[in-house]
Amino acid sequence: MLFKPALIVVDLQEDFCPPDGALAVQGGRDIVPLVNDLLTLPFHAKVATKDYHPPDHISFASNHEPPNNVPFISVITIKNPLNAEEVEETRLWPDHCVRGTKGAELIPELDTSKFDHIIEKGQDKRVEMYSAFADPFLSPTVSRSELAPILHDAGVTDVYIVGLAADYCVKYTAVDARKHGFNTWVVGDATRAVDPSSLPEVYKVYEEMGIRVIGKDDAFQRI
Ligand code: VGL
Numbered sequence: 001m002l003f004k005p006a007l008i009v010v011d012l013q014e015d016f017c018p019p020d021g022a023l024a025v026q027g028g029r030d031i032v033p034l035v036n037d038l039l040t041l042p043f044h045a046k047v048a049t050k051d052y053h054p055p056d057h058i059s060f061a062s063n064h065e066p067p068n069n070v071p072f073i074s075v076i077t078i079k080n081p082l083n084a085e086e087v088e089e090t091r092l093w094p095d096h097c098v099r100g101t102k103g104a105e106l107i108p109e110l111d112t113s114k115f116d117h118i119i120e121k122g123q124d125k126r127v128e129m130y131s132a133f134a135d136p137f138l139s140p141t142v143s144r145s146e147l148a149p150i151l152h153d154a155g156v157t158d159v160y161i162v163g164l165a166a167d168y169c170v171k172y173t174a175v176d177a178r179k180h181g182f183n184t185w186v187v188g189d190a191t192r193a194v195d196p197s198s199l200p201e202v203y204k205v206y207e208e209m210g211i212r213v214i215g216k217d218d219a220f221q222r223i
């Protein structure tokens with residue numbers, strides 16, 4: 001059986017890491033040694049993603065009016081800018097990963113020399129984009145990254161996903177990888193969540209979709 005695995009390292013950026021990140025995920029920096037070890041394995045493609053927002057991005061609470069503009073809490077309804085019939089609920093965040101700022105940089109402990117591609121996402125101010133493939137709108141999709149063509153052109157069969165945050169960008173990237181037809185694996189030990197209490201719900205979605213969550217030892221054995 002053909003097996004061409006890719007590793008996708010999601011949003012391991014300053015703003016998602018303690019101590020100073022604007023949207024710091026608890027334990028975010030702790031996964032780096034394991035991610036660096038995984039990067040030494042013979043993956044067919046190694047991709048990093050970066051959340052990379054303009055300052056007027058729709059997901060920033062600071063760009064909305066009170067009272068429904070509380071970071072981490074407020075959820076707003078946004079319309080597909082290309083089709084007002086399609087709506088999505090989305091959470092608001094502190095300003096984070098603004099393009100060109102320190103917060104948007106990959107953290108320096110990460111061995112960035114190993115990456116074949118670095119994908120910047122969330123650049124269209126009109127839409128949220130947790131998934132490294134595309135925004136959540138479908139009819140039509142507003143913004144797509146080059147990730148799917150990169151993986152398809154490389155003949156990738158299996159996608160292994162690590163990084164931040166387990167309950168947002170890792171989750172939506174895994175779901176889209178599966179929808180694109182890749183065998184999809186999330187290395188649970190190499191992720192951390194904004195809200196760890198939401199993980200059982202996330203893992204239920206994975207189970208329904210055939211996305212598998214594995215530990216680090218299993219990942220090392222498979223690659
Ligand atoms: C993310 C919240 C907002 C993530 C990105 O990388 O999981 N979370 N933007």
Ligand code: ZN
Pocket residue numbers: 051053059096097122
């Ligand atoms: Zn973001």
